[in-house]
Amino acid sequence: MKKTNDSRRYKNKAIVPIKKELASVKSSVTRRDFMRLAGLTGAGLAFLKALPAFAAGAATSTMTKLGDPAPQPEVFPKSKGSKWLAPQHNPRSTPLLGETIREFNMDVVIAEHEIVPKVVVHAFTFNGTLPGPEIRVKEGEWLKVNLTNKTKENHTIHWHGIQVPCEMDGVPLGTQWPVGPGQTFTYLFRAQPAGTHFYHCHVMTPLHIQAGLFGSLIIEPEHDPVKELFPYDRDYTLILSEIDTNYVRDEMNRMLKEMGLMDKMNHSPGLMAEMNGLMMGQFKNRAEFLKAVKGGYIPPYVPAKHGSPVISNPNFFMINGKSYPMTEELKIRQGETIRVRLIGAGVDPHFMHLHGHDFWHVCQDGSPLPNPVRLNTVPVFPGTTADIIIQGTNPGHWHFHDHSDKATTNNGHFPGGMMTMLMYEDARAAGFRFNPVVAVDS
Ligand SMILES: [Cu+2]
Numbered sequence: 047m048k049k050t051n052d053s054r055r056y057k058n059k060a061i062v063p064i065k066k067e068l069a070s071v072k073s074s075v076t077r078r079d080f081m082r083l084a085g086l087t088g089a090g091l092a093f094l095k096a097l098p099a100f101a102a103g104a105a106t107s108t109m110t111k112l113g114d115p116a117p118q119p120e121v122f123p124k125s126k127g128s129k130w131l132a133p134q135h136n137p138r139s140t141p142l143l144g145e146t147i148r149e150f151n152m153d154v155v156i157a158e159h160e161i162v163p164k165v166v167v168h169a170f171t172f173n174g175t176l177p178g179p180e181i182r183v184k185e186g187e188w189l190k191v192n193l194t195n196k197t198k199e200n201h202t203i204h205w206h207g208i209q210v211p212c213e214m215d216g217v218p219l220g221t222q223w224p225v226g227p228g229q230t231f232t233y234l235f236r237a238q239p240a241g242t243h244f245y246h247c248h249v250m251t252p253l254h255i256q257a258g259l260f261g262s263l264i265i266e267p268e269h270d271p272v273k274e275l276f277p278y279d280r281d282y283t284l285i286l287s288e289i290d291t292n293y294v295r296d297e298m299n300r301m302l303k304e305m306g307l308m309d310k311m312n313h314s315p316g317l318m319a320e321m322n323g324l325m326m327g328q329f330k331n332r333a334e335f336l337k338a339v340k341g342g343y344i345p346p347y348v349p350a351k352h353g354s355p356v357i358s359n360p361n362f363f364m365i366n367g368k369s370y371p372m373t374e375e376l377k378i379r380q381g382e383t384i385r386v387r388l389i390g391a392g393v394d395p396h397f398m399h400l401h402g403h404d405f406w407h408v409c410q411d412g413s414p415l416p417n418p419v420r421l422n423t424v425p426v427f428p429g430t431t432a433d434i435i436i437q438g439t440n441p442g443h444w445h446f447h448d449h450s451d452k453a454t455t456n457n458g459h460f461p462g463g464m465m466t467m468l469m470y471e472d473a474r475a476a477g478f479r480f481n482p483v484v485a486v487d488s
Pocket residue numbers: 170200201202247248249254259
């Protein structure tokens with residue numbers, strides 16, 4: 047994928063992207079690393095120097111074995127002491143000598159991304175791809191991510207569903223300074239809890255997610271109850287998202303134009319301690335916000351400021367950044383089992399329906415369900431993840447798609463959007479033939 051200079055106007059045009067894999071460096075903590083980590087990037091990791099002791103006794107494993115004849119007590123424990131959903135590892139602890147740190151570099155760059163042929167948009171991307179690269183680590187490993195901002199706008203990374211220390215949560219002006227142009231911020235936390243999760247930028251979230259800043263984060267447990275009950279042959283991750291191409295283009299251009307205003311905002315360091323991240327990122331509290339409005343400040347949402355409401359109305363619906371017919375197919379063979387991790391990274395709910403099969407819904411938001419649920423349509427709401435198990439029991443070429451009509455279109459034209467196929471590689475050997483017309487003799 048071609049990186050572009052974001053100082054010019056963002057347009058839609060046709061260029062074919064190249065997919066890149068994220069390079070991971072697996073390492074152990076050395077004494078030198080440890081000293082370095084303790085002083086990383088000022089605002090980033092200074093907190094490591096003065097961590098409070100963790101309230102002991104609350105941490106328990108909540109992993110439940112699927113198919114266990116009596117899983118209920120483990121999932122909904124009756125004893126008072128264990129009903130707290132405490133992280134397995136103290137989020138506020140520091141890496142110990144010998145513990146594994148998985149290090150990743152994430153560069154935010156503007157890139158041109160092709161959704162379908164002839165529809166190419168300027169996107170914010172992690173390392174040049176939309177979605178960003180998949181991060182896959184083992185539960186309990188340390189995750190160290192160096193976020194470098196190579197655009198002219200601000201960004202962060204929020205680790206969705208992860209029990210990070212608060213300083214690593216990626217909320218701009220809530221838990222950290224936004225990572226400005228040319229800056230690097232290092233995130234460091236333990237990968238927990240296990241399961242299917244994702245990450246995304248948290249700066250101007252409605253725009254920056256649509257513009258491409260999201261990716262999957264898969265945390266593998268030491269003992270995976272899903273794998274134990276349903277030993278699977280293939281593992282797919284499908285990130286569901288949508289984009290209003292006009293909204294993203296116009297807002298990216300507006301943002302670029304107004305970026306100079308960011309320098310004029312009241313970003314005094316003393317303010318940071320009192321920020322809750324809610325007052326539009328500019329005011330210490332509600333009273334100050336109201337005072338400013340009285341004094342003539344016009345918030346950006348006021349119609350008079352922008353002329354018309356800036357509300358996105360998505361026109362392309364994507365699975366892993368592509369719309370049908372460019373979506374990746376799910377491959378299977380008779381007798382095989384596949385795991386499909388569905389991630390609702392966008393703003394709309396989706397209802398993924400598989401033809402010709404029932405499947406097992408085994409995990410929600412990363413956690414194994416007390417018992418697998420038999421479905422043929424699974425809802426995937428914004429911010430949620432759902433893992434399903436599909437078994438190769440009915441050879442053919444089957445549609446797998448969102449059952450809400452709008453999301454199966456490309457810019458209003460059916461078919462398109464969030465559709466893919468479950469393709470049996472041995473369908474023809476099993477006798478499947480596509481019959482375009484059935485002639486009936488009278
Ligand atoms: Cu961003």
